[in-house]
Every structure is written in structure tokens, then in C-alpha cells.
Amino acid sequence: MNWAVATYDSAFGYVSAHGAPLIDLLDPQQGERVIDLGCGTGTFSAEIAARGATVLGIDGSREMIAQAASIHPSLSFAVGDAHDFTVAEPYDAVASNAALHWMTRDPDAVIAQAHAALRPGGRFIAEMGGAGNCAELITAMQTAWRVFGLAEPELPWYFPTPAEYATRLEEGGFTVRLLEFFDRPTRMSEGPNGAADWVRLFAPEALADVPPEIAEPLLDRINVLAAPALRRESGWVADYVRLRFAAIRKPNGSGPLLEPGSAVAETSWPGGAPTAALDPI
Numbered sequence: 670m671n672w673a674v675a676t677y678d679s680a681f682g683y684v685s686a687h688g689a690p691l692i693d694l695l696d697p698q699q700g701e702r703v704i705d706l707g708c709g710t711g712t713f714s715a716e717i718a719a720r721g722a723t724v725l726g727i728d729g730s731r732e733m734i735a736q737a738a739s740i741h742p743s744l745s746f747a748v749g750d751a752h753d754f755t756v757a758e759p760y761d762a763v764a765s766n767a768a769l770h771w772m773t774r775d776p777d778a779v780i781a782q783a784h785a786a787l788r789p790g791g792r793f794i795a796e797m798g799g800a801g802n803c804a805e806l807i808t809a810m811q812t813a814w815r816v817f818g819l820a821e822p823e824l825p826w827y828f829p830t831p832a833e834y835a836t837r838l839e840e841g842g843f844t845v846r847l848l849e850f851f852d853r854p855t856r857m858s859e860g861p862n863g864a865a866d867w868v869r870l871f872a873p874e875a876l877a878d879v880p881p882e883i884a885e886p887l888l889d890r891i892n893v894l895a896a897p898a899l900r901r902e903s904g905w906v907a908d909y910v911r912l913r914f915a916a917i918r919k920p921n922g923s924g925p926l927l928e929p930g931s932a933v934a935e936t937s938w939p940g941g942a943p944t945a946a947l948d949p950i
């Protein structure tokens with residue numbers, strides 16, 4: 670996924686702004702060590718640091734990390750895949766805002782990595798898209814693709830039900846202490862072209878497969894299709910559904926059951942610093 674980093678904060682800052690309640694669930698303490706997984710441009714990482722914790726922001730996108738490092742020069746960031754990172758010293762918490770649903774390759778591997786990065790009793794606190802997230806937007810996309818005679822777009826998200834994700838967490842060695850699943854209609858404050866802008870920003874790879882001469886009419890059609898459900902007099906509202914959880918890493922000996930041969934990758938961060946595998950910036 671290539672992110673439109675320059676417009677990410679300005680046009681769709683609401684993705685970050687809605688992380689606000691999550692910080693209270695995380696409740697970072699002075700001196701704690703916290704990983705912000707899928708940190709993007711580092712807005713949530715900065716909130717964590719502002720509470721006195723030491724934060725390491727990890728993101729799979731080099732561009733996001735470069736932006737995060739330039740906006741927050743005093744914080745630590747590293748490029749790394751959430752499916753595939755290790756740390757030399759255990760952390761007190763792994764936090765993640767609006768990112769786990771982008772990590773589609775193997776959700777269990779992401780949970781296993783969070784588990785491996787935590788001390789026993791450490792917390793895994795996150796908010797992500799849940800089942801039904803953006804259903805109107807996605808239906809409008811799929812319908813428009815069909816109307817223009819195109820094969821259905823491949824969608825880059827994983828939106829689990831609460832039961833499914835809780836099971837994964839428990840099987841991954843966590844005790845689930847809180848799990849919330851709720852609608853969060855979200856104003857697309859600075860995306861004037863509504864659903865079309867949303868698709869441009871969040872599904873550029875699906876759009877890249879569309880013949881260029883069809884792209885604009887297809888986006889117009891998405892707006893027409895999505896408008897009855899999502900357009901208000903005051904502007905466009907995205908039909909977000911969120912899953913938010915707080916889970917505690919069980920004591921040693923009750924970790925995730927890995928299949929033979931599925932051990933996590935062997936990168937390490939000597940002295941707590943990211944290694945070349947994580948490409949520190």
C-alpha cells in the first residue's frame with residue numbers, strides 16, 4: 670500500500686483525531702515503554718509520549734515513518750512490518766490506532782508479534798475497523814466496479830467480528846479485559862468529494878487497476894451510489910464501525926501456539942534500538 674502521505678494528515682486528520690479516547694484506555698504511565706504499531710505520521714505516538722512514556726512508533730511505510738520523524742524529531746520511529754518484528758527488551762504496552770485492519774496477511778502473526786514484544790502482564794490496546802466497517806462505501810465501490818464491467822476490486826482490509834478477534838487474542842496468549850464494538854459515523858471534514866475522495870485515499874491500489882479513461886466516471890458513480898446513505902446537508906459522513914480492545918499478555922508459558930516452522934522472524938534490536946531489519950530513521 671502506498672500512502673498519500675502529504676495529504677494524509679491534512680485531508681483525513683479525523684483518522685488520527687479519533688484516536689483520542691484510546692489514549693485513556695492505554696493510560697500510559699511515566700517511564701513506561703510503549704510500541705505504537707502502525708503509527709503512521711506519529712500523532713498517537715506523540716500523545717503517548719506526552720503522558721511521559723517512552724514510545725517507539727513502527728510502521729510498514731517508509732514514507733509514513735519519514736514524515737513521523739520529521740514532525741516529531743524527539744521520538745523514535747522505525748520502518749517495520751507488524752507481522753515480522755522482534756524487540757530485544759520487552760515493552761509494557763503495544764498500542765495501535767486504525768492500523769490492525771490494514772495488516773491483512775496474517776492477523777494471528779500480528780497478535781503473536783505483539784505478544785512476543787510484551788512483558789508478561791503487558792497490555793495490548795487497540796482500536797481498528799470491525800465487521801461492517803465502511804459497508805456503504807464498500808458496496809458503492811463494488812457496485813460501481815460492476816456497472817463499469819470491471820472485476821470486483823480486491824479490498825485491502827480485514828474487518829473482524831468481536832467474537833473472531835477475541836478468539837484470536839485468547840488463542841494468541843492474551844486475556845481480553847475489554848472489547849467494544851460500535852458504530853462511529855465519521856464526518857469526512859476535508860474530503861469535499863466524499864466517497865470518491867475516500868476511495869482515492871484509502872483504496873488507491875484498487876483504483877490503479879482501473880483503465881484511466883474510466884477512473885473519473887467510476888468515482889462519480891461511487892458518489893452517486895453512496896450519497897443516499899452517507900451524504901448529509903452538512904457534508905459527507907463515513908460509516909465507520911470500530912472494534913476497540915484491551916488485552917493483557919498472560920504469564921510466560923501460556924503464549925501463542927505456533928505451528929511447527931511458523932516461528933516469528935529473527936530480527937532483533939540490540940540495546941533496544943531497531944536493527945537494519947526495521948530500518949531505523
Ligand SMILES: C[S@@+](CC[C@H](N)C(=O)[O-])C[C@H]1O[C@@H](n2cnc3c(N)ncnc32)[C@H](O)[C@@H]1O
Pocket residue numbers: 672684685688706707708709710711712713727728729730733749750751752765766767768771772773
Ligand atoms: C490508517 S493508518 C493509521 C495511522 C496512525 N495509527 C493514525 O492513527 O493515524 C494505518 C497505518 O498502518 C500502517 N500499516 C499497514 N500495514 C502495516 C504492516 N503490515 N506493518 C506495519 N504498519 C502497517 C500503514 O502504513 C499506515 O500508516
